[in-house]
Amino acid sequence: MASYKSKTVVSPLTIQKSRIQSVPNKPPNQSAHSEFEDDSNPVTNTKKFVSQNRFAIFSDPVDETEKMEQDSDLNEPISAQIKPPPPIFTRTVKDYKAFCDSIKEITKGEPFLSKSSINGIKLSTSSADSYRTVIKLLKSNKADFHTFQLKEDRAFRVVIRNLHHSTPISEIKNELIALGHTPRNITNMLQRITKQPLLLFFIDLEPNINNRDVFNIDHLFYSKIKIEEPRANHQPIQCLRCQGFGYTKPYCNHAPKCFRCGNPHTSDVCLKPASLPAKCALCSSDHPANYRGCPAYKKIQASHNSKKSYSAQVNRTHTDTNVTPTNVNTSSNMNSLPKETYANATKNDPSNQPYPPNDTSNTDNLAHQMASFLNSFQATINPLISLLTSLIEKLIHPNNDLLLISEAHLTPNSSFKLPGYITHHCDHPDCSAHAGSAIIIKSNIKLSECN
Numbered sequence: 001m002a003s004y005k006s007k008t009v010v011s012p013l014t015i016q017k018s019r020i021q022s023v024p025n026k027p028p029n030q031s032a033h034s035e036f037e038d039d040s041n042p043v044t045n046t047k048k049f050v051s052q053n054r055f056a057i058f059s060d061p062v063d064e065t066e067k068m069e070q071d072s073d074l075n076e077p078i079s080a081q082i083k084p085p086p087p088i089f090t091r092t093v094k095d096y097k098a099f100c101d102s103i104k105e106i107t108k109g110e111p112f113l114s115k116s117s118i119n120g121i122k123l124s125t126s127s128a129d130s131y132r133t134v135i136k137l138l139k140s141n142k143a144d145f146h147t148f149q150l151k152e153d154r155a156f157r158v159v160i161r162n163l164h165h166s167t168p169i170s171e172i173k174n175e176l177i178a179l180g181h182t183p184r185n186i187t188n189m190l191q192r193i194t195k196q197p198l199l200l201f202f203i204d205l206e207p208n209i210n211n212r213d214v215f216n217i218d219h220l221f222y223s224k225i226k227i228e229e230p231r232a233n234h235q236p237i238q239c240l241r242c243q244g245f246g247y248t249k250p251y252c253n254h255a256p257k258c259f260r261c262g263n264p265h266t267s268d269v270c271l272k273p274a275s276l277p278a279k280c281a282l283c284s285s286d287h288p289a290n291y292r293g294c295p296a297y298k299k300i301q302a303s304h305n306s307k308k309s310y311s312a313q314v315n316r317t318h319t320d321t322n323v324t325p326t327n328v329n330t331s332s333n334m335n336s337l338p339k340e341t342y343a344n345a346t347k348n349d350p351s352n353q354p355y356p357p358n359d360t361s362n363t364d365n366l367a368h369q370m371a372s373f374l375n376s377f378q379a380t381i382n383p384l385i386s387l388l389t390s391l392i393e394k395l396i397h398p399n400n401d402l403l404l405i406s407e408a409h410l411t412p413n414s415s416f417k418l419p420g421y422i423t424h425h426c427d428h429p430d431c432s433a434h435a436g437s438a439i440i441i442k443s444n445i446k447l448s449e450c451n
Contacts (some may be wrong), residue, residue, distance in 0.1 A: 258270045293428075304402070426438070
């Protein structure tokens with residue numbers, strides 16, 4: 001009887017493709033699977049082939065210490081440029097030497113510069129600490145001066161739009177603090193004439209490296225909002241304390257002047273009744289000091305605009321001078337150009353032709369522009385002619401002895417005369433051709449002017 005040996009059943013071998021790796025040939029003393037024993041420490045070949053430099057004898061010897069110093073200089077971070085503090089303008093300095101000695105004493109020898117003018121002395125310090133020390137000294141002595149805010153203390157101002165004006169300031173502050181920003185001041189804007197609250201808020205943030213992240217906020221206190229930079233103010237800045245130009249009230253230590261009556265007190269304690277006319281603290285005319293038609297304001301504005309136009313012209317000239325010419329023809333390029341005779345060069349010159357070519361497109365364009373101008377001029381002048389005709393018809397009526405005109409649009413240099421009539425007109429305070437009134441009286445009527 002045949003004997004049957006017991007056979008062991010072997011399960012099929014499963015090979016994962018991701019685990020198959022090629023094993024290089026290794027010496028007998030190293031097993032083939034040693035590389036897979038520790039995946040965290042792979043075996044790398046550290047043997048390198050180094051060739052000799054045949055030109056090493058021509059190189060300059062470099063000291064290793066000097067090379068390390070150069071490398072350390074390159075690795076050092078470039079420090080940010082420290083901005084100087086703002087200047088201080090003071091007016092009442094009687095003894096210049098004593099003034100400089102006092103500044104030198106309190107700044108502990110730090111350098112400073114001054115510049116004298118007919119308006120006083122401009123003092124420039126070298127550090128923020130000395131700047132604060134000088135400001136403290138001038139305030140203790142009740143000096144007449146003004147300055148500006150340090151750039152490092154200047155708040156980061158933004159505008160929040162589309163936020164309801166009744167939103168509590170405290171809630172806006174808490175929302176911003178929760179988002180990682182520290183507000184210094186929050187103000188709801190008012191309409192300039194009607195004083196009605198607007199859907200705008202001025203936010204002054206403490207200076208921080210994440211200030212510009214505030215522009216990524218699109219909702220605040222259950223409202224969809226928009227945060228943007230404030231618009232630039234191109235008008236001259238006026239101080240609300242002394243009514244001067246170029247600086248603001250928080251950094252002014254001049255004598256106060258009221259913008260309503262011009263007396264030496266602040267505007268918030270003025271007792272002038274509204275029935276009395278205002279008096280300008282700058283030109284003593286019958287208008288408030290913040291009136292934009294004031295001669296002093298116009299003078300400052302003209303100087304401000306001239307400086308802006310001059311700086312723009314200088315920048316434009318600087319840009320033009322920095323343009324580098326391209327495709328410059330060198331002597332080799334000139335020699336490579338094909339030679340051309342004088343007759344061929346002047347063949348297409350319009351000055352050598354007996355009759356210039358007719359450019360019908362330019363002529364048609366000019367005719368169209370002239371026709372458009374004449375139509376616009378006719379539409380503008382016809383109403384004026386009809387108005388002047390009706391005015392003359394009323395004036396030549398025998399029963400008209402006196403005629404009152406509003407919106408006369410006359411100026412002190414205007415010449416408006418009618419035969420047999422006398423004209424008196426009251427112009428706009430800024431002497432421009434708008435508003436104003438006029439009275440036209442027959443010349444046979446006796447009259448006298450009264451103030």
